[in-house]
Amino acid sequence: MATRRKTKMTFSTLTSRYSLLIGLGALILFFTAMRPDIFPTLANAGSIMSDNAVLTLVALGIMVPLIVGQFDLSPGFVASLAVMMTAGFLSEYQMHPLLVLVIILTVGAAIGATMGVLVGYLQLNSLIVSLGVGSVVAGLVLLYSGGQIIFKGIPKDFVAIGQTRLFDFVPMPFIYAIVICTIMWFVLTQRPAGRRLYAVGANPEAATLIGINVPRSILIAFVISSMMASLAGFIQVSRLGAGHPTSAQAFLLPAFAAAFLGATSFRPGFYNVWGTFVAVYLVGTGTTGLFMLGAESYVQPMFNGVVLVIAVVAARLGVIRRNRAEVAAARRRIPEPSGPSELQST
Amino acid sequence: MATRRKTKMTFSTLTSRYSLLIGLGALILFFTAMRPDIFPTLANAGSIMSDNAVLTLVALGIMVPLIVGQFDLSPGFVASLAVMMTAGFLSEYQMHPLLVLVIILTVGAAIGATMGVLVGYLQLNSLIVSLGVGSVVAGLVLLYSGGQIIFKGIPKDFVAIGQTRLFDFVPMPFIYAIVICTIMWFVLTQRPAGRRLYAVGANPEAATLIGINVPRSILIAFVISSMMASLAGFIQVSRLGAGHPTSAQAFLLPAFAAAFLGATSFRPGFYNVWGTFVAVYLVGTGTTGLFMLGAESYVQPMFNGVVLVIAVVAARLGVIRRNRAEVAAARRRIPEPSGPSELQST
Amino acid sequence: GENLSAEAEAAKAIALEQMSGNVQWSGPETSPAPIPGKRIAVISCCQAAEGAARPARSMEEAGALMGWEVDVFDGAGDPVQQNQALNAAVDAGYDGIALIFVDTPVVSDGVARALDANIPLITLGSLHNTPAHIPDVSHDWIHQAKGIGAYMAWKSGGEVNALMLKNTDLYITENGQFKGAMDILTDPAFCPDCDMDVKDWSLANLDTQPAAIATAALKADPATNWVWCFDACMSRVVRTLIASGQGSTLMGAGYDCHGENLGLIRDGMIQAVCAADPRDWEAYALMDNINRMIHGQDVVDHGIPTRLFDASNVHELTEHEIDEGWQGDYDFRSKYKELWGVDG
Amino acid sequence: MVNSAAIETQESRAGGSPILSAKGLSKRFGSTRALHEVDIELTPGRVHALLGTNGCGKSTLVKVLAGVHTADAGHVEWHGSDPAIAFVHQDLGLIGPLSVAENLVMASADGYRMTKGRIDWKRGREDARRVMQDWGLDIDPDRAVETYGPAEQTMIAVARALSSLPEHGGVLVLDEPTARLPVTEADALVDTLAELKSHAVSILYISHRIDEVMRLADEITILRDGARVYHGITDMDRDELVRLVVGDTVAAVDKAPRRQKGRPVLQVENLWGMRLENVTLDVGQGEVLGIAGLVGSGRSELARTIYGHQPSLAGKVVLNGQDVSCASIRRRMKAGMGYVPQTRAQGLLLTMDIADNITIAKMRDLMRGPSISERLEEAAAKDIVKRMQIKIGGLHHAVATLSGGNQQKVALGKWMRRDLSLLVLDEPTQGIDVGARTEIFRTIRQLAETQNVGVLVLDSDLEILAEFCDRVVTMATGRIRDSFDGDDLTPAVLERAVYGH
Ligand SMILES: Nc1ncnc2c1ncn2[C@@H]1O[C@H](COP(=O)(O)OP(=O)(O)OP(=O)(O)O)[C@@H](O)[C@H]1O
Numbered sequence A, B: 001m002a003t004r005r006k007t008k009m010t011f012s013t014l015t016s017r018y019s020l021l022i023g024l025g026a027l028i029l030f031f032t033a034m035r036p037d038i039f040p041t042l043a044n045a046g047s048i049m050s051d052n053a054v055l056t057l058v059a060l061g062i063m064v065p066l067i068v069g070q071f072d073l074s075p076g077f078v079a080s081l082a083v084m085m086t087a088g089f090l091s092e093y094q095m096h097p098l099l100v101l102v103i104i105l106t107v108g109a110a111i112g113a114t115m116g117v118l119v120g121y122l123q124l125n126s127l128i129v130s131l132g133v134g135s136v137v138a139g140l141v142l143l144y145s146g147g148q149i150i151f152k153g154i155p156k157d158f159v160a161i162g163q164t165r166l167f168d169f170v171p172m173p174f175i176y177a178i179v180i181c182t183i184m185w186f187v188l189t190q191r192p193a194g195r196r197l198y199a200v201g202a203n204p205e206a207a208t209l210i211g212i213n214v215p216r217s218i219l220i221a222f223v224i225s226s227m228m229a230s231l232a233g234f235i236q237v238s239r240l241g242a243g244h245p246t247s248a249q250a251f252l253l254p255a256f257a258a259a260f261l262g263a264t265s266f267r268p269g270f271y272n273v274w275g276t277f278v279a280v281y282l283v284g285t286g287t288t289g290l291f292m293l294g295a296e297s298y299v300q301p302m303f304n305g306v307v308l309v310i311a312v313v314a315a316r317l318g319v320i321r322r323n324r325a326e327v328a329a330a331r332r333r334i335p336e337p338s339g340p341s342e343l344q345s346t
Numbered sequence C: 001g002e003n004l005s006a007e008a009e010a011a012k013a014i015a016l017e018q019m020s021g022n023v024q025w026s027g028p029e030t031s032p033a034p035i036p037g038k039r040i041a042v043i044s045c046c047q048a049a050e051g052a053a054r055p056a057r058s059m060e061e062a063g064a065l066m067g068w069e070v071d072v073f074d075g076a077g078d079p080v081q082q083n084q085a086l087n088a089a090v091d092a093g094y095d096g097i098a099l100i101f102v103d104t105p106v107v108s109d110g111v112a113r114a115l116d117a118n119i120p121l122i123t124l125g126s127l128h129n130t131p132a133h134i135p136d137v138s139h140d141w142i143h144q145a146k147g148i149g150a151y152m153a154w155k156s157g158g159e160v161n162a163l164m165l166k167n168t169d170l171y172i173t174e175n176g177q178f179k180g181a182m183d184i185l186t187d188p189a190f191c192p193d194c195d196m197d198v199k200d201w202s203l204a205n206l207d208t209q210p211a212a213i214a215t216a217a218l219k220a221d222p223a224t225n226w227v228w229c230f231d232a233c234m235s236r237v238v239r240t241l242i243a244s245g246q247g248s249t250l251m252g253a254g255y256d257c258h259g260e261n262l263g264l265i266r267d268g269m270i271q272a273v274c275a276a277d278p279r280d281w282e283a284y285a286l287m288d289n290i291n292r293m294i295h296g297q298d299v300v301d302h303g304i305p306t307r308l309f310d311a312s313n314v315h316e317l318t319e320h321e322i323d324e325g326w327q328g329d330y331d332f333r334s335k336y337k338e339l340w341g342v343d344g
Numbered sequence D: 001m002v003n004s005a006a007i008e009t010q011e012s013r014a015g016g017s018p019i020l021s022a023k024g025l026s027k028r029f030g031s032t033r034a035l036h037e038v039d040i041e042l043t044p045g046r047v048h049a050l051l052g053t054n055g056c057g058k059s060t061l062v063k064v065l066a067g068v069h070t071a072d073a074g075h076v077e078w079h080g081s082d083p084a085i086a087f088v089h090q091d092l093g094l095i096g097p098l099s100v101a102e103n104l105v106m107a108s109a110d111g112y113r114m115t116k117g118r119i120d121w122k123r124g125r126e127d128a129r130r131v132m133q134d135w136g137l138d139i140d141p142d143r144a145v146e147t148y149g150p151a152e153q154t155m156i157a158v159a160r161a162l163s164s165l166p167e168h169g170g171v172l173v174l175d176e177p178t179a180r181l182p183v184t185e186a187d188a189l190v191d192t193l194a195e196l197k198s199h200a201v202s203i204l205y206i207s208h209r210i211d212e213v214m215r216l217a218d219e220i221t222i223l224r225d226g227a228r229v230y231h232g233i234t235d236m237d238r239d240e241l242v243r244l245v246v247g248d249t250v251a252a253v254d255k256a257p258r259r260q261k262g263r264p265v266l267q268v269e270n271l272w273g274m275r276l277e278n279v280t281l282d283v284g285q286g287e288v289l290g291i292a293g294l295v296g297s298g299r300s301e302l303a304r305t306i307y308g309h310q311p312s313l314a315g316k317v318v319l320n321g322q323d324v325s326c327a328s329i330r331r332r333m334k335a336g337m338g339y340v341p342q343t344r345a346q347g348l349l350l351t352m353d354i355a356d357n358i359t360i361a362k363m364r365d366l367m368r369g370p371s372i373s374e375r376l377e378e379a380a381a382k383d384i385v386k387r388m389q390i391k392i393g394g395l396h397h398a399v400a401t402l403s404g405g406n407q408q409k410v411a412l413g414k415w416m417r418r419d420l421s422l423l424v425l426d427e428p429t430q431g432i433d434v435g436a437r438t439e440i441f442r443t444i445r446q447l448a449e450t451q452n453v454g455v456l457v458l459d460s461d462l463e464i465l466a467e468f469c470d471r472v473v474t475m476a477t478g479r480i481r482d483s484f485d486g487d488d489l490t491p492a493v494l495e496r497a498v499y500g501h
């Protein structure tokens, strides 16, 4: 697995492994060619970075349950709860942002732990558990917010957390996303704990047999997912300067799309951090670029859909091409008249 | 599989197998007790039947890909396309409803076939394919409708298809749902073809080795799912009397919830028709009942969430309780209690 | 000190007229006494939206005054659930049903059953669309929208370059808010040099699409000087633009005047104007009309006013109005109590 | 059934004090009694063999020791501190998508090697390479485990377990490690285990291969229906031991006269594949043809290609005179083929019930009007369960709950319901107990003799092949080498042909 470095890479393996990155590059070139005046600017790059950073966090979060073979459908709701709690606590109780962060991460962890216990220890279906718990959380959001937007009394320096740009260019949320990607990459590929998660996802029975605590791994995965969703909600508020009760629910499908897309690249066949990251920015860049070209709104979902399908087809074609090559090599052993073999009958 | 009759059923097996039905009964009793004046009326029963019939069709549809081990995330979009085409063709071209039905079923079949080929023959991940294709379809809906609601020029007798109540009580859509449930139940449990679908889901490789055409089974499953979604869209228009471009998208999560819930009952562990059917009506009854109690809006999602979780927990506890009872019975047969097991793991 | 073209002057006149808070009572002078104990079902398109939740609250408030029981059903933004709520209300035998931002054609099944059952049915925010005999109590949407269009034309001297973010879900946004604004913006008499880029979006994507379209469209056409959409959309657009460092030369025009948007206007954060309607007043008017329908009388027009707010007059609103919305510059509550002969 | 009172329990010969003793272990799964008050002890430097028919509870005992299952009653006691215990489970416990190296380090006693807070992949890979070399395995540590065949996977699992034992002492538990291994590899493993005794390793050894047990075991425990029916030393002769295990005498194998092959049902002509080179062979009506060969000689690929599960590159497969080279599996089935794959999981619908698994290959005869008749279905399933002597809790229990050997019988049993002209069996008796193995081969022969079915058997057990086949061909590196029949066909001859000694 991480032992790939040594494998000799053919050109086609490389292109298939980095197809997403190539796609992102192609997209950037395309939009640059189309709108050289406005697309390839620092400001535009900065806003694409900023606009997709929160989604990146949610996508990284759901990736962890996916790695252990479980689905978490709740992060949109959990992030919404975090949004409302963050905005509410900051404005109503003038809490210190750090305290708020601690509280919402704790709440996130508790929600994740609930799902984790139900899925990991009681062995319930994760789709239904996360849908159920997510639904309850959605109710909590309504209960707490009454559907109202919280916009007053969110301190300026809190908003700065989300809106400052380093060197007038790199937005802070992007930096948070990069930092978290790096940590997650490190843990998932360079630490035993991360490797065990992959083992659980690949074969829970075998994982149990080699002494991995499968229920606990699942619990941890859900806790991470919910905590990431909470963090995403927190940053969302600092980016927007207000708390919208539904603002984070829209993340669900794009987050899954990014994780699935990501699994076609970098380490094909495995959910992986950089694949997910590039996938988010691939789709994000496409959206911005298309609207810059003046596309109608129906173009965006179509583009997203086509990207998804092309990415999996491309990954698959890579495999098919490799197999073909193997078959061709095997064919070369067959002596000349390899055609209809009527040479010999018993 | 279909053969459960002969197995001796203990009380606890029965309650766990029919937990959904029991839950539905309990819910009806509860709301009846709370609002004896308005809940237990024929009219209300009719409304509940009618309001959840369309969702039933979508849920039955996605159940088929689930049976062959695949996810279809597209039916909300496909149903929306059917909604807009139905409304559009009826009002703009004054087409005969039957012709419209044929067209949208054909379109549905084509969409399903596209996904089926990609998933079944190219062996692509169904989540990503159906999300991708669904996204493209969502774009088509926008393209066709411009997001606009179509409500003018939908003929009265078409609306009657969806709004008539037989004997002033049983709504037509409910009858369609029951008929389709029965057909699906028959095919899935009483016909070899249905068995084969379950076999594909259980182990595609083993299914291949007993001569089942796995890619084709997957193709068929997606075609059925998309056609059911199309049919649902058609009936939706006749029920509501208008074509709303996004109204059917809301079906996605409830449909999955129903299918998962359904798999906890009737034939626990397997997606099954009557389980799905009862699950839809369990949640639907809850919605109406809560309306009638005048519950706050946050109660609704919480209720749904709690029902989901309780249902899976109950089904699970049923299994655990059964095992416990058997262990206890076994213990009683063991002459002398050999003390607590102080087993040690590695 | 403005040097305005004739067209811009004409637009200015329309806008200014809508900016003044000169409100007279033009509603009914009598009302039948409410019969205590009536039960009213209020079906809200979506309680998660302030624009719908606010009138729902006021209907409960008015109902309490009238001695009625008012139950609010949340349609959760989903026509299927709205229809289900409507059916439940019919089955539960309510004495009257009010729809808030629920388009009647979209729930025609429930509407037909309510009409069959002779239950008084009335809407808020559905215009007078089909079927014609279902009354609507809300203000004149087109008139109000013309005010917004005129304001835009005026403020950019007849040279509007607008991104129109048109929501497609509700009949009134399309046929009221959008139509009215476009009536002015496409009229050479007010706006000879106006250029509108119309982009559709739907409520399902409220939190993502308008903002994404706006950020990109603005970069693509830096000459854009206006962005137009109703307030819930506007605040998301504004906040995203600010987060991505854009929009310093942009003006925003919205509808509803939610507290958040009034704050944006006051603080000079992109949004320049909003069009308010006194939604609480509309709620009272709706209850008054239901009362009439219960008595078998015809509904009446309540002459609901509207008003535009920008940085120049936003300070005229009280703190309470900034939180709860514009109250119509008139003590309508006392007036209705008087009409109904109740106090509380 | 043998009266269990008639079976004496001898005390084991003193051989040092045990390091582990389990007392009174009981475990139930639903209505199945998997273990019933079982006592067992492991002693350093001794091999304790655990025997019994399929489904008697051996693997359950292993899983209780591994902590995967919690016993309903009884306890396990360790004497001494911090024992190293390594397992080779019946289903190996490998993580298929992960690399060989990672599988090794992940499960090893000291886990991943770390350098500066990171996993030292380089060292892990080198360690893995060394382990592979130590055991003489030609396995690339970077490749995903799942890309290897069953024999290689077994060796990976064994190597993993052995490499995690300390220099001295420790406990090694092996659940049918040789079931998927060909004789040479199995012999090598047995030698290795014998050697480990001198390192004071305590070994619990499970196998259905009686000869191995005779060679290796110092003491044996035999289970039947979860209960211990014998415990003692291995001083009995082979037949006696078989009798103890099976609970009955296994009738001497009826040395059926080798039959002349009739009209060919299968003709394979110049078949080329990924590993196959110009394979030509045929199977006659009613003939049982065995194929012997080393691991990786291409036997399984040949079987898959004949059945249409893997495409050929060139050449022909002819069934009953009909060219099926390009036909689908379905068409080949219709033409009379049946196939049991070497990987058990590939042949079963594990989550579905036993009746389903038996009837899925043929449902036409179960129809009553338009629907499948439950009664006919159950009758059909019951018939197969009886014929194949499958030990089940109920017809509607999931196949996954059956013991390994009984699962194999289900996989094979479903073909008995079809009209066959050719049955291809890839390692059909792996993991099947001695009694049942004979039964299964008898059934197969009967099929051949009475119904004229041609049978192609790939089995690593050369004795079995020599006993039951009319003819055996050997394969090496994808080619057919020799063919033996008549009196030439003896285990010794085959062994020489296959292993060259
Ligand atoms: N998880 C389980 N659920 C239900 N029943 C089980 C389970 N595991 C094992 N059993 C049952 O327990 C009994 C003992 O099974 P076990 O796997 O221990 O047998 P075994 O002696 O290892 O057989 P084999 O030689 O075929 O591997 C069998 O009847 C089997 O069906």
Ligand SMILES: Nc1ncnc2c1ncn2[C@@H]1O[C@H](COP(=O)(O)OP(=O)(O)OP(=O)(O)O)[C@@H](O)[C@H]1O
Binding pocket: D146, D147, D148, D149, D150, D151, D152, D293, D294, D295, D296, D297, D298, D299, D300, D301, D304, D309, D310, D342
């Ligand atoms: N259906 C298939 N199509 C193509 N390749 C396959 C298929 N099934 C297994 N293989 C590949 O074949 C190899 C294992 O071969 P096989 O199963 O024939 O091994 P084996 O049984 O150990 O060898 P043999 O039967 O020759 O002793 C693996 O590399 C595996 O990936």
Ligand SMILES: O[C@@H]1[C@@H](O)[C@H](O)OC[C@H]1O
Binding pocket: C049, C050, C051, C052, C101, C170, C172, C173, C177, C230, C231, C255, C256
């Ligand atoms: O202004 C309207 C708003 O108040 C409502 O909530 O949604 C639709 C808008 O047109």
Ligand SMILES: [Mg+2]
Binding pocket: D058, D059, D060, D090, D175, D403, D404
């Ligand atoms: Mg076993």
Ligand SMILES: [Mg+2]
Binding pocket: D299, D300, D342, D426
């Ligand atoms: Mg083999």
